[in-house]
Amino acid sequence: MVADTPEALIAPAADVPARERLPQHVAIVMDGNGRWAQQRSLPRTAGHREGARTVRRIVQACNERGIGALTLFAFSSENWQRPRPEVEVLMNLFMTTLRGEIRRLDDANIRLRFIGEPSAFPSTLQDYIAKAQRRTAGNTGLTLVIAANYGGRWDIARAARRVSEEVLAGRLRCEQITPDTLRHYTCLADLPEPDLFIRTAGEQRISNFLLWQMAYTELYFTERLWPDFGPADLDAACAAFAGRERRFGMTGEQIARGRRA
Ligand code: IPE
Ligand code: IPE
Numbered sequence: 001m002v003a004d005t006p007e008a009l010i011a012p013a014a015d016v017p018a019r020e021r022l023p024q025h026v027a028i029v030m031d032g033n034g035r036w037a038q039q040r041s042l043p044r045t046a047g048h049r050e051g052a053r054t055v056r057r058i059v060q061a062c063n064e065r066g067i068g069a070l071t072l073f074a075f076s077s078e079n080w081q082r083p084r085p086e087v088e089v090l091m092n093l094f095m096t097t098l099r100g101e102i103r104r105l106d107d108a109n110i111r112l113r114f115i116g117e118p119s120a121f122p123s124t125l126q127d128y129i130a131k132a133q134r135r136t137a138g139n140t141g142l143t144l145v146i147a148a149n150y151g152g153r154w155d156i157a158r159a160a161r162r163v164s165e166e167v168l169a170g171r172l173r174c175e176q177i178t179p180d181t182l183r184h185y186t187c188l189a190d191l192p193e194p195d196l197f198i199r200t201a202g203e204q205r206i207s208n209f210l211l212w213q214m215a216y217t218e219l220y221f222t223e224r225l226w227p228d229f230g231p232a233d234l235d236a237a238c239a240a241f242a243g244r245e246r247r248f249g250m251t252g253e254q255i256a257r258g259r260r261a
């Protein structure tokens with residue numbers, strides 16, 4: 001029997017260097033732009049503009065801290081249901097932000113990727129997305145993933161469709177479809193799964209974000225609205241993450257024993 005107290009099991013292991021306790025992949029639902037604007041009697045779109053500034057700050061902060069990947073939920077497959085003028089402003093904002101930021105991102109050695117269904121976007125935006133991905137593909141710093149017209153259920157359905165095509169082509173047998181095989185057909189299969197999920201603005205839900213990839217992600221919710229979210233809030237989330245004990249179905253004792261080994 002291991003004689004660890006529950007406190008010792010929950011506390012972060014003192015011998016684990018801080019860098020190893022840093023989440024390698026952070027996924028964020030950037031929520032609260034509309035409320036930020038409403039609190040100031042501004043149109044909701046002013047909140048989205050301010051939110052875009054936060055993206056720049058947080059991307060830089062993640063890159064500086066040595067976080068490997070950051071996935072930002074920018075537009076969900078359900079967000080098309082918003083009033084048309086708001087959707088149009090969001091599309092224009094994506095375009096202008098992408099155009100204005102790509103050089104800075106490239107200079108900072110950031111690799112930009114998009115997940116989601118691009119075909120619904122205006123064709124100029126689709127071109128920018130493709131160009132931005134090509135231009136930064138060889139960069140080795142932070143991988144910045146923008147989830148745009150993305151939905152977790154879309155991702156899983158797409159994986160199922162792709163795997164069915166392999167079966168129909170005779171390249172895969174049905175018995176070979178396991179969680180590990182299906183995983184390869186989901187978005188971000190080449191990245192580590194998110195370690196830390198952050199949602200701003202007080203809502204405690206996933207809203208169809210990375211359903212498959214977040215099976216063992218640590219969840220962190222903050223009241224802070226996205227336009228007000230800053231590097232200190234990111235650090236607070238990372239500190240909370242560092243204090244969590246991830247058990248992946250095992251017991252606390254097994255985890256503590258693994259740490260000492
Ligand atoms: C998140 O902020 C941005 C997008 C969904 C594009 P919201 O626009 O959802 O802000 P609230 O939830 O209305 O405050
Ligand atoms: C989730 O936020 C999607 C994005 C942040 C892009 P929403 O504001 O759309 O989520 P719900 O509707 O409150 O669940």
Ligand code: MG
Nearest residue numbers: 031032033034
């Ligand atoms: Mg919202």
